[in-house]
Amino acid sequence: MRQERVEEYLGAVYRLREDADAPVPLSRLTEYFGFSPVSVHEMVQKLEEEGWVHYHPYRGVTLSGVGLAAAMAVLRRHRLWERFLTDKLALPWDEAHEAAGDLEHAATEEVTERLATFLGEPDACPHGAPIPPQVQSASEICLCSLPVGAEARVSRIAPETPERLRLAAAWQLTPGRDLRVLAQGDAATEVLVYRAAAEMERTVAVPFEHAQAIWLEPA
């Protein structure tokens, strides 16, 4: 298998595994990539053969030791490049994720570590995702789960789809912003958010669908 393909699959598994122990079902990979189930199955078999993952039939895949290390390396490169693109090149926030998708495969270990030094060893990507070996905060909760009246600070947008990043930026719900939930739609179709921080106040109605991508650190 070509290295870039391996990295793409391992990165996907890493992103999709909520819990370190829970296997990622192949159906999740199928939907992540938009590939056919058969193709994903084939690739998973090969990943297993080469020792990158453990495959539990009818359950899913977990990362092996080397697989985890490789996945962390890819995500580290990806998120470091995102920081470079936004911090040094002033690339728009919502374009950085896609632009980093190719760069992540095109840097050696040495270049990556020099880049990390150059950037000041950042802990998180511009969208709030931790840069390995940093790990996800355990207290992070979804905007969907925040009770009415509660205050919290935006910590992350995930998954980093272009539309979600664009909307989050438009709503000014970016990492570091404070907010409070004013109300929740009865049919769970909308979440009303009152942004409580800093200079301006603002009320936005966030569709439930997109609230799922906004992660918070409770106040």
Place this chain on the structure above:
Amino acid sequence: MRQERVEEYLGAVYRLREDADAPVPLSRLTEYFGFSPVSVHEMVQKLEEEGWVHYHPYRGVTLSGVGLAAAMAVLRRHRLWERFLTDKLALPWDEAHEAAGDLEHAATEEVTERLATFLGEPDACPHGAPIPPQVQSASEICLCSLPVGAEARVSRIAPETPERLRLAAAWQLTPGRDLRVLAQGDAATEVLVYRAAAEMERTVAVPFEHAQAIWLEPA
């Protein structure tokens, strides 16, 4: 054809064409890539079909309008990344060329231009090659052609093979250095160089084979 393959071939043609009009023989591409003549021929056919090059049987290939533009874009990206790697990340001089070989395919037009701005719109790569749309100086000559006694300034190392870059750095024959030819080996096996500039003086014996990669601007 995949975009990266197209870029690799067009970049090679651009580098190999000495004169803008002279076709590059397929044998040059064969030796550049280390591919079989049949494979190169197949790819050239496809490049022609897709309009990137003009193919002159038994003569070679020339770049079409779009092919030239694409080739210049690749070389521009390549050399801008080289500048980034050496100037910002302090990557060793002789490692930059190889490290840029993947990055050159992984940056959009927008990222590339932001990178150029970030770097201060440099005119040349760390090894002295012009960054398109800059063009090669017409007065540049090879160290091999410099008469005994003549003085000149190193302008470029080309082709940028790792060994040649390493040796050039070891000899301190890097762009900007001044030198004078002291003597020439009778069997044309060696060129003796007296470095005339700056703080230290130094005499090095440069094998003819490597002198071919050192290009100069006459004093």
Place this chain on the structure above:
DNA sequence: ATGAATTATAAGGCATGCCTTACAAATCGA
């Protein structure tokens, strides 16, 4: 002008990584 060297072409092969169709096995909810 002719033979040697170069260049082109034809034919078949292979690994990669995606696809579809068809069918089998396991899981899971009712």
Place this chain on the structure above:
DNA sequence: TCGATTTGTAAGGCATGCCTTATAATTCAT
């Protein structure tokens, strides 16, 4: 527990971009 849904497997296909072997066409130097 049983049937619907999910998941796995088998078989065949396709585009890409490399390979080798063999043969034909052209060029170039003598």
